[in-house]
Amino acid sequence: MFKIHVNFIRGKQVESTHQVKALVTNIDGKNLLTTNNDNDFFYPRSSIKIFQAIPFAMSNAINKFKLNNKHIALACASHKGEKFHIIELKKWISKISLKTKNLQCGIHGPLDKKASEKMIYSREEFNELHNNCAGKHLAMLTSCLANGQNIKNYLDYNHAHQKNIRKIFNKFTETKLSKKNFSLDGCSAPQYSFKIKSISNALNNLIKSYKKNYYYSEQVKTLVNSVLENPEFIGGTSSFDTKVMKSSKGKIFCKSGAEGVFLFVDIQKEISGIIKITDGNERAIPITLINIFKKLKIMNGQELKHLEKKEKFYLQNHAGKKIGRIESIIN
8 A cells, every 4th residue: 555645845844735636557557656545436427528528429429420549539528718719619519410519518718718808808708619528519419419319418327328327327437426525517417426446447448448449449449549530629728638649659548637637548558547635735646646657667668758848847936936746755
């Protein structure tokens, strides 16, 4: 068993500490690193969007509406609202002849600071497509249209599409979801709590589906390949999951989630991992993941160097002065 925490050090004093829950296993479920929180429940939030997208890929929606790989990647994404994201989302909603108000995800401004400021300065109005979960909601709506299902209540717990998503979770996690695990995500879509080891099962089964003839292999390959071919669409230019996939040159599929969640699968080495920052602070994720990668030799030196260059592991004030550092302790 390991203990992991991240310190933010100002001067010579530890100013803040973040505790970490983690589980890394191989495809056979053997523990490679664990903080002994395997049976703890947590909400994976947006990190599990690829599983939510499988029923979309199973429907005839992609072919029927002639969706491209960028649209498919957006179905699994938490996009930052950059111009290239919005262009493809507008193309998608046009293809299915719906309006932005059909998306029940709510409205917020682009998560990318530059994109948000540009819209504010130009006095453009935000709409549902700027919501980081817009791709997931378009995938749900498009699937419902392809299957002749009601789109007005597509987020209801008992809607056919949501039932299909739960079937996918049950299959991949090798557990059965209960109503007591049900809640709502930030975008109003159903969200469920799982044991960490159950999501570990799901990730390992995802690798099996991608590499072998396993659960929904064709759909999993379509989704994973679309993301790996378009890593900027899973998050954005500055998103850590995008940076990891680009640095690994497509060997690692990963996805972040709100409240300090990060999932990854190394497709070649057949290793998967889960990180949950206990206090929900996402700033502790990059250094934690990089140190886990170093410890388990998941990335080679060149790949790690490329990834580390894109992150800052020191503290800097508004005058540009270095005032401290960030450290991750695994022991």
